[in-house]
Amino acid sequence: MRALVFDGSQPRFTKTHPEPEPASGEALIRPLRMGICSTDLEICRGYMGFEGVLGHEFVGVVEQVNERRKSPLVGKRVVGRINCVCRKCDMCRGGLPEHCRDRTVLGIAGRDGCFADRFTLPAANLLEVPDSLDDDGAVFTEPLAAAYQILKQLHIEGRPFVTVLGDGRLGLLCAQVMTRLNATVRVVGKHPQKLALCEKWGVKHRLLEEVGLRADQDVVVDCTGSAQGLKVAMQMVRPRGRIVLKTTVAPGSSGTPGSPGTPGSEPVDLSPLVIHEIQLLGSRCGPFPDALAALVAEQVDVVSLISRRMKLADGVEALKAAKRKDVIKVLLEP
Ligand SMILES: [Zn+2]
Numbered sequence: 001m002r003a004l005v006f007d008g009s010q011p012r013f014t015k016t017h018p019e020p021e022p023a024s025g026e027a028l029i030r031p032l033r034m035g036i037c038s039t040d041l042e043i044c045r046g047y048m049g050f051e052g053v054l055g056h057e058f059v060g061v062v063e064q065v066n067e068r069r070k071s072p073l074v075g076k077r078v079v080g081r082i083n084c085v086c087r088k089c090d091m092c093r094g095g096l097p098e099h100c101r102d103r104t105v106l107g108i109a110g111r112d113g114c115f116a117d118r119f120t121l122p123a124a125n126l127l128e129v130p131d132s133l134d135d136d137g138a139v140f141t142e143p144l145a146a147a148y149q150i151l152k153q154l155h156i157e158g159r160p161f162v163t164v165l166g167d168g169r170l171g172l173l174c175a176q177v178m179t180r181l182n183a184t185v186r187v188v189g190k191h192p193q194k195l196a197l198c199e200k201w202g203v204k205h206r207l208l209e210e211v212g213l214r215a216d217q218d219v220v221v222d223c224t225g226s227a228q229g230l231k232v233a234m235q236m237v238r239p240r241g242r243i244v245l246k247t248t249v250a251p252g253s254s255g256t257p258g259s260p261g262t263p264g265s266e267p268v269d270l271s272p273l274v275i276h277e278i279q280l281l282g283s284r285c286g287p288f289p290d291a292l293a294a295l296v297a298e299q300v301d302v303v304s305l306i307s308r309r310m311k312l313a314d315g316v317e318a319l320k321a322a323k324r325k326d327v328i329k330v331l332l333e334p
């Protein structure tokens, strides 16, 4: 079958990838739309040491389920949680399956991803998509869930000042979700044409070069996708404030904390965290039902984020396009 594969040195499109076989309890899925996210781009720079079929954002149709009785999911349009868990380890049994010690993650760790003609996921990971939500909306469920995770983690008191740092794919989703809090939310970014979307949504926004780094924000959400984002966040947040870190970068990327890295990179000095008693909160995958419900209710505008639609066969070009500064979301179609 056709697939977009990262071979350890570069992404390439192949027509001869082996057909996946669903294991017991797994579904075989044919994707209808796929989304390229920054994680895919980082994987192509060595993040997670992953090799195999790329991709974890999808909406697709279930072709079969490897179960003894016929699954009601067959033929249904679904989205799916990307962490595939053991259900046996201490994390799984303690109610934190996303942190399963034995997990595989779709297109990120130990499991082929969705940028292919077909792929597999445990049937238990799948959620049916209501007919009222089209493929363009549904494909955003996974990244939007990651934005909703912030609401699960942050307990807000009073009416805090929140800065979403970064005006890329994830930043613009986080900004829309954060405005649901009782908070004063602004997006700080580097790209006027991306910030213009905030204007459309009625979300406050500023260019990074225009804001003073005054250590006056109660919460800063780093969605920059750059290790330097944390450095800026530490200058923006008030003493005893909180930084939510959404950025993941490949080791050796410019400015990775503690990494000797590539020439010209400088490690980020973490001492401001200590001096100003700042709380640093890592944040990864989030609740699919919340994201799906918000998309169905049209509480979040994702269509405006779609910059390009490209074919799976042009996947290598699509990954390049997703890196461009003027591009937000690139969707792949079969
Ligand atoms: Zn993603």
Ligand SMILES: [Zn+2]
Residues within 6 Å of the ligand: 085, 086, 087, 088, 089, 090, 091, 092, 093, 097, 099, 100, 101, 102, 103
């Ligand atoms: Zn487990």
